[in-house]
Amino acid sequence: MSQPLRHLLSIGDLGRAGIERILDRALSFAEVSGREIKKVPALRGRTVVNLFYESSTRTSSSFELAAKRLSADVVSIRASGSSVDKGESLRDTVETLSAYDPAAIVIRSPHVGAASLVAGWTEASVVNAGDGKHEHPTQALLDVFTLRQRIGPLEGRSIWIVGDVLHSRVARSNILAFQAMGARVTLAGPPTLLPRGIEQLGVEVTPQLDALADADVVYVLRMQQERMEAAYIPTLREYAQRYQINPGRLRPGQLVMHPGPVNRGVELSADVIDSAVSLIGEQVKAGVAVRMAVLYELLVGSPRLAAVA
Ligand code: NCD
Numbered sequence: 001m002s003q004p005l006r007h008l009l010s011i012g013d014l015g016r017a018g019i020e021r022i023l024d025r026a027l028s029f030a031e032v033s034g035r036e037i038k039k040v041p042a043l044r045g046r047t048v049v050n051l052f053y054e055s056s057t058r059t060s061s062s063f064e065l066a067a068k069r070l071s072a073d074v075v076s077i078r079a080s081g082s083s084v085d086k087g088e089s090l091r092d093t094v095e096t097l098s099a100y101d102p103a104a105i106v107i108r109s110p111h112v113g114a115a116s117l118v119a120g121w122t123e124a125s126v127v128n129a130g131d132g133k134h135e136h137p138t139q140a141l142l143d144v145f146t147l148r149q150r151i152g153p154l155e156g157r158s159i160w161i162v163g164d165v166l167h168s169r170v171a172r173s174n175i176l177a178f179q180a181m182g183a184r185v186t187l188a189g190p191p192t193l194l195p196r197g198i199e200q201l202g203v204e205v206t207p208q209l210d211a212l213a214d215a216d217v218v219y220v221l222r223m224q225q226e227r228m229e230a231a232y233i234p235t236l237r238e239y240a241q242r243y244q245i246n247p248g249r250l251r252p253g254q255l256v257m258h259p260g261p262v263n264r265g266v267e268l269s270a271d272v273i274d275s276a277v278s279l280i281g282e283q284v285k286a287g288v289a290v291r292m293a294v295l296y297e298l299l300v301g302s303p304r305l306a307a308v309a
Pocket of ligand 1: 139222260261
C-alpha cells in the first residue's frame with residue numbers, strides 16, 4: 001500500500017487502486033451487515049464526530065450506523081445552515097469538538113471547501129460528506145460499489161448522468177470515480193444546468209436525450225432548487241416533459257440510479273423508481289458498508305485483506 005490516507009476530501013484523493021481497496025473491504029463489511037449481530041470491534045474506544053450543517057437522511061444515518069457497527073463512540077451534531085455562515089464559527093465548533101480527541105470528523109456543509117478547512121484545524125481524520133456543490137466522495141464510492149455488484153467491472157461501460165449537473169456535488173465526484181474505473185461518462189440536461197467547460201473533464205455533453213440508448217446506466221440527479229438563485233428552467237413541468245426518465249425513454253437492460261432524495265414525478269417517474277431497473281434501494285444499502293470501509297481505511301488502514309471479524 002502507498003501512503004496511508006489521512007482524509008477523504010475528494011475522490012481525487014484515491015485513484016483507482018484506492019477506490020478498489022476501499023470497495024474490496026466494503027464487501028467484507030457488507031457481510032458483517034448481513035449478520036444478526038452487525039458489529040466488529042475495529043474502532044472500539046475511538047470517537048467519531050458527525051457534523052451535519054445541511055439536511056441529510058441517508059448520508060447522516062449511514063455514517064452513524066457505519067461508525068457504530070465498527071464499535072466507535074459516536075457523537076452526531078446537526079445545525080441549521082444559518083448558524084454556521086461564517087468560517088470562524090465553524091472553526092470554533094471544530095476546536096470545541098476536538099477537545100474530545102475524535103479519531104474522525106465527518107462533515108457536511110453548504111460551503112464549498114468546508115471539509116478541507118476543517119482538515120486544517122484538527123488532528124482528526126476528516127471525511128467530506130458533501131461540501132456545497134463541490135464533492136461528495138462517499139456517495140461516488142457507494143455508487144461504484146453498487147454498480148460493481150450488479151454489472152461487474154465498469155471498464156468500457158457507458159454511464160449517462162442526467163439533470164441538474166450544475167448544482168450537483170454528486171455529479172462532480174461520480175464523474176471522477178466512474179472515469180477512474182474506466183467508464184465513459186456523458187452528461188445530459190438543459191444547457192443552463194450543464195457547467196460551462198465541463199467537457200475538459202473528458203466527458204461528453206449533450207442537451208438531448210435522443211442517444212440515451214447508448215447508456216448502460218442512467219444516473220439521474222435531483223433538481224436542486226435550494227441551490228438555484230435564478231430561474232434555470234421554465235417550469236418543473238417542462239423539465240419533466242423533456243428530461244424525466246420514464247419507461248418510454250429507457251430501453252430494456254438499462255439500469256437507473258439516483259442518489260436520493262428523489263422528486264417523484266419530476267426527474268424520475270414513480271414507476272421507474274419502484275421497478276426492477278432501479279438500483280436506488282441497493283445504493284442506500286451499500287452506504288453503510290462503504291462508509292465503514294472508508295472509516296476503516298482512514299483510522300486503521302491495515303493491508304488489503306485485513307480480517308474484519
Ligand atoms: C445528495 C446530496 O446531498 O448531495 N444526496 C445524498 O447525499 N444522498 C444529492 C441530493 O441532495 O440531491
